[in-house]
Amino acid sequence: MYVPSSSAPAPISADTTSPGALSERTPRVPAERLVAEMVPPPRFDSVRFSTYVPDPDRPSQAEAVTVLADFAAGLGGGATAVGGGARRWFRKAPAAPKGPRGVYLDGGYGVGKTHLLASLWHATPAEPRLKAFGTFVELTNLVGALGFQQTVATLSGHRLLCIDEFELDDPGDTVLVSTLLGKLVDAGVALAATSNTLPGKLGEGRFAAADFLREIQGLAAHFRPLRIDGEDYRHRGLPEAPAPFTDETVTRVAYATPGTTLDDFPTLLEHLASVHPSRYGAMTDDVRAVCLTGVKEISDQSTALRLVVLADRLYDREVPVLASGVPFDRIFGPEMLAGGYRKKYFRAISRLTALARDAKPLAAEG
Missing domain, CATH: 3.40.50.300 (P-loop containing nucleotide triphosphate hydrolases)
Structure with a gap:
């Protein structure tokens, strides 16, 4: 079977530094960087x-x-x-x-x-x-x-x-x-x-x-x-999307883990609308983990597609995601998963679920 490379997050020592937020980042990315x-x-x-x-x-x-x-x-x-x-x-x-x-x-x-x-x-x-x-x-x-x-x-x-x-x-x-x-x-x-x-x-x-x-x-x-042909290695023999944590746990981990951002999910979604998707990768520069509170189902298609792009950039960079709210396999409703963009949404669910698994050790350490 296809076996991916190991992608477990590196241990991060505890600290009490106030975390930043992705919703506070509006990077400017020169065209030269896009090519490089x-x-x-x-x-x-x-x-x-x-x-x-x-x-x-x-x-x-x-x-x-x-x-x-x-x-x-x-x-x-x-x-x-x-x-x-x-x-x-x-x-x-x-x-x-x-x-x-x-x-x-x-x-x-x-x-x-x-x-x-x-x-x-x-x-x-x-x-x-x-x-x-x-x-x-x-x-x-x-x-x-x-x-x-x-x-x-x-x-x-x-x-x-x-x-x-x-x-x-x-x-x-x-x-x-x-x-x-x-x-x-x-x-x-x-x-x-x-x-x-x-x-x-x-x-x-x-x-x-x-x-x-x-x-x-x-x-x-x-x-x-x-x-x-084949089955998704991210779910092969593994449990379904991990249960979300509480807001208190997510916040505690964010404050105890250097290099972590902490965002209210609706606020982050609103901010993504003001940043061109080509800059989402730059938004994650130097971020070692993302903490989200209040994750909920998305009903707006444009908002959902922006989240898909962010999920791709986080997955590419192996950034763990610790969240409260609804589990990631319920972030897009049945109607959206049956529509024309369903393949993108299923990919995002698969990748966010993998990143949520990667983040579980942070809750134990934080």
């Missing part, structure tokens, strides 16, 4: 193809490792290590890939798609400055910060662009990304992406996809789809 930070997040710094352990009952996982290793080797030559754990072998670099100039990893949550995408980035024989890695949201934010033409010019010199959590949420993003990727492919940039939606089904259930069928099909033509 297009690398695998800290959680995936050390992952490699050799650390991915395929589930023997899910042959698609081992197949994905082989295909991606060949793809990386084809982008620069040289032998590539393939296989998980002690089972490794070396594959001679194939000729430059023909056909689609990209690979597309489709599968459910927690099957290791981001692990494999980051491994591809690490395995591609090119200098880091010639490889880019970011989420779909971060890519569209980069266009917003640099402008379309400058983004094309900046990324056209890259050998590989990796796009994590590839999802199209509106017609504008469909046309924008279709045009951007088309230009990058023409410039010789190889593409790799992960998503929970097949390329030909992007945008389905969210807008009138039929009106943008040409653009969607154009995107699909750039990729070779690879289906990865």
